[in-house]
Amino acid sequence: MILGGGPAGSVAAALLARAGFDVVLLERARFPRYHLGESLAPCSLAVLDDLGLRDELDARYVRKYGVRFMDCRTGRQQRYDYTEASTGDDLYAWQVPRADFDARLLARAKELGADVREGHAVDDVLFEQGRATGVRARCDDGSAAGFSARIIVDATGHESLLATRLGLRAAVQGLDRTALVAHYQHVTRNTDDSEGDLDAVLFPHGWVWNIPFLGDVNSVGAVCSATWMRARARGESLEAFFARTLDDAPIARTMLAPATRLTPVRAVSSFAHRSTTRVGDGWLLVGDAAGFFDPLFCAGTHLAIAGAAEAFEAVSQALAEPSSEAAHLARYAARMDAAMDLYQGLTQALHAGDLTESLFEARTRSSRQALAAVLAGDVFGDDPPWRAALRGRFPVRAT
Ligand SMILES: Cc1cc2nc3c(=O)[nH]c(=O)nc-3n(C[C@H](O)[C@H](O)[C@H](O)COP(=O)(O)OP(=O)(O)OC[C@H]3O[C@@H](n4cnc5c(N)ncnc54)[C@H](O)[C@@H]3O)c2cc1C
Incomplete structure (x- = not known):
């Protein structure tokens, strides 16, 4: 049983259903629904490709070949092309309006045989003798429903239902941030292969993203420190505060000069959070x-x-071999922990200001390759030496 139909839930459901398992997915919303990310x-892409979605997604979304970092304080720029990563040659990603993307993934799970139930909000996970055995859900027609399950994913x-209920959810040190975000039309764009790049503009209050979609709409957001958020004046609208925030990021302001805001600003x-454990008896956590x-x-x-x-591998092995469930789930947890440690250490270093020099001054092929590989998402599987080096240089800071 899968709780939640975002990318994590949809992909897990799609893979399990395709492998012949009976999968029920309960999703609170009815899709399409707005989402960030x-x-x-x-x-x-390897996973999306495996689900038979690559050509379709390629037609729907702009390709992203790299990430361009810019620093408002020094004027420095540095672009990482994914081909710099050791991971492979044909490396690109997409910039996706999430309502559309998530709806397509959920539909794919249905096509592959998952029993997807939208409008089902899970209220509680039921335990018997310490093992998760089912859930209770509320349907949006007002009815209630109960489901039993061999394993609960x-x-x-962000709600992280189980981790919250079990008291496992923890804030992450140094990452108390707020994002202000809106969609814009007519943002200045590059006209070559870098048109789909993610722009990351560092500025005194944090960093600004600029994400171009196919067509003429961009997502622009500022990830701001708690200190800066306290500078919002009483009664100041989010729109006014976002504009004032971007005034301190002149590079972003210039990109936005010809643009019109299409949506209200959201905060x-x-x-940022992380659960202290990722698996338990009859359950595991995946994604956010x-x-x-x-x-x-x-x-x-x-x-x-x-x-x-990764969760699919663990769950299918655990279902096939129930006596070894704990070992299969533990292996999944270890792989997730290693990937999350890498991201967490780098993110904490970024916000502490300790990653900036590495981002802008990485000159050796190996240091550029390591950063390009993380940006590409090469974070799973056996550790190549560069990953251990990054973890050593940018370790997780205690919560
Ligand atoms: C400001 C911001 C910007 C971001 N930008 C990026 C980005 O550019 N790139 C990137 O990779 N990531 C980004 N992210 C992160 C990204 O949004 C998430 O990591 C991603 O959506 C995780 O997918 P998921 O499937 O785990 O969860 P979600 O996509 O959140 O899906 C969870 C689903 O579970 C459903 N649900 C919740 N509670 C219940 C319940 N009780 N019962 C039933 N269903 C339930 C929800 O309705 C939802 O559909 C961003 C996050 C933030 C906050």
């Missing part, structure tokens, strides 16, 4: 339900999509 990582995203706060740090490395959707593929 629009810039994917290239290493997620919690993919409820999302306290999004296990944790999320920051949009910069596009780690969120990647941990959701590639993490769901």
Whole structure:
């Protein structure tokens, strides 16, 4: 049973259903629904490809070949092309309006045989003698429903239902950030292969993302420190405060000079969290339900999509071999932990200001390759030496 139909839940459901397992997926919303998280990582594509979605997604979304970092304080720029990563040659990702992307993934899970129930909000996970055995859900027609399950995959995203209920969810030190975000039309764009790049503009209050979609709409967001958020004046609208925030990021302001804002400004706060454990007796957490740090490395959707593929391996092995369930889930947890440690350490270093020099001054082929590989999402599987080196240089800071 899967809880939540975002990328993590949809991919896990699609893979399990295709492998012949009976899968029920309960999703609170009815799709399409708005969501943040629009810039994917290239290493997620193998999973989407395997689900038969590559050509279709290629036609729907702009390709992203790299990430361009710019620093408003020094004027420095540095672009990482994914081909610099050791991971492979044909590396690109997509910039995706999430309502559309998520709806397509959920539909794919249905096509592959998952029993997808939208409008089903899971209220509680039921335990018997310490083992998760089912859930209770509320349907949007007012009825209630109960489901039993052999294994429960919690993919409820930021809500992280199980981790919250079990008291496992923790804030992440140094990442108390708020994102201000809106969609714009007519943002200045590059006209070559770098048109689809993710722009990351560092500025005194944090960093600004610029994500171009196919057509003429961009997602622009500022990830701001708690200190800066306290500078919002009483009664100041989010629109005015966002404009004032961007005034301190002249590079972003210039890109936005010809642009028109299409949506109200939204604020999302306290999004960084990590659960202290990822698996238990009869359950596991995947995607944001296990944790999320920051949009910069596009780690969120990647941990959701590639993490769901890892979860699929663990769950299918556990279902085939129930006596070894704990070992299979523990292996999944260890792989997720290694990937999350890498992202968390780098993100904490970024916000502490300790990653800036490495980003802008990485000159040797190996240091550029390591950063390009993380940006591409090469974070799973046996550790190549560069990953251990990055973990050593940018370790997780204690919570
Ligand atoms: C400001 C911001 C910007 C971001 N930008 C990026 C980015 O550019 N790139 C990137 O990779 N990531 C980004 N992310 C992260 C990204 O949004 C998430 O990592 C990603 O959506 C995780 O996917 P998921 O499937 O785990 O969870 P979600 O996509 O959140 O899906 C969870 C689903 O579970 C459902 N649900 C929740 N509770 C229940 C319940 N009780 N019962 C039933 N269903 C339930 C929800 O309705 C939802 O559909 C960003 C995050 C933030 C906060």
